[in-house]
Amino acid sequence: MKILDREETFEYIKHKMYNNERIVAPRYGDGEYLLMTSGRDVAKETSKVVGSLLKRSVKVKGQLVCTVKRLEGSGVWQDTCNYIMKEGGHKLYGAGAWIRWDFKRNSDVLPFLFRNKVLIVAGFGKEAESLFKNIQPGVKSYTMPKKQASSSYKTAVGDILKICEGFDNILFACGPTGKVILSDIVDKTNANLVDIGSLLPAILSINDKNMVKTWSMSGYKPYSNLDKLVGNLLKKI
Numbered sequence: 001m002k003i004l005d006r007e008e009t010f011e012y013i014k015h016k017m018y019n020n021e022r023i024v025a026p027r028y029g030d031g032e033y034l035l036m037t038s039g040r041d042v043a044k045e046t047s048k049v050v051g052s053l054l055k056r057s058v059k060v061k062g063q064l065v066c067t068v069k070r071l072e073g074s075g076v077w078q079d080t081c082n083y084i085m086k087e088g089g090h091k092l093y094g095a096g097a098w099i100r101w102d103f104k105r106n107s108d109v110l111p112f113l114f115r116n117k118v119l120i121v122a123g124f125g126k127e128a129e130s131l132f133k134n135i136q137p138g139v140k141s142y143t144m145p146k147k148q149a150s151s152s153y154k155t156a157v158g159d160i161l162k163i164c165e166g167f168d169n170i171l172f173a174c175g176p177t178g179k180v181i182l183s184d185i186v187d188k189t190n191a192n193l194v195d196i197g198s199l200l201p202a203i204l205s206i207n208d209k210n211m212v213k214t215w216s217m218s219g220y221k222p223y224s225n226l227d228k229l230v231g232n233l234l235k236k237i
Contacts, residue, residue, distance in 0.1 A: 001090070003092075017109055114171075144156060172194070173196050
């Protein structure tokens with residue numbers, strides 16, 4: 001098994017993008033790890049509902065499962081990396097931080113994900129569609145509950161399966177449930193499937209500064225130059 005660092009993951013996905021190859025990239029962090037291994041309620045979900053679904057989803061072939069690159073030492077990050085790699089059984093893994101890295105660095109790949117016909121599956125789906133209507137009218141949304149997204153899991157999978165072939169990119173920002181839905185439709189669509197997570201609130205903060213507070217990355221302070229970063233990304237779409 002091999003895990004790429006964030007730069008290698010970025011280059012791997014960029015290479016696929018420029019060669020018109022499909023991108024399928026869910027991202028599993030410590031929240032997903034805790035849901036799969038403990039009784040703690042995290043990421044606005046409960047382990048009883050989502051834990052077993054995540055264990056199944058991480059094994060699904062045809063996706064580059066991204067997580068944290070920590071193979072040695074101790075602590076939740078190392079435990080997360082080791083567990084996801086062992087549970088998934090894939091030969092290659094990516095680093096989940098590639099999205100944040102590209103967003104802060106140059107946004108070479110991210111604009112590509114918002115081009116053509118795009119479906120955003122998120123708790124802030126309607127807000128996303130409203131923001132993009134004058135920027136990129138090809139962006140549509142499927143709104144999930146902001147909390148306990150798993151409560152709409154079965155309905156969402158059925159609905160998305162009916163429409164997924166009409167989109168070039170399907171982006172997920174609905175926590176652990178998004179990873180599960182992504183894995184469910186890997187073989188049901190040719191669309192790129194990418195878990196963008198807290199990037200969506202960052203983008204939406206261009207219209208609503210309070211949106212920054214919804215970030216799930218509690219260990220990171222909001223970027224001081226967020227307006228500039230979002231502005232640069234939107235200009236490239």
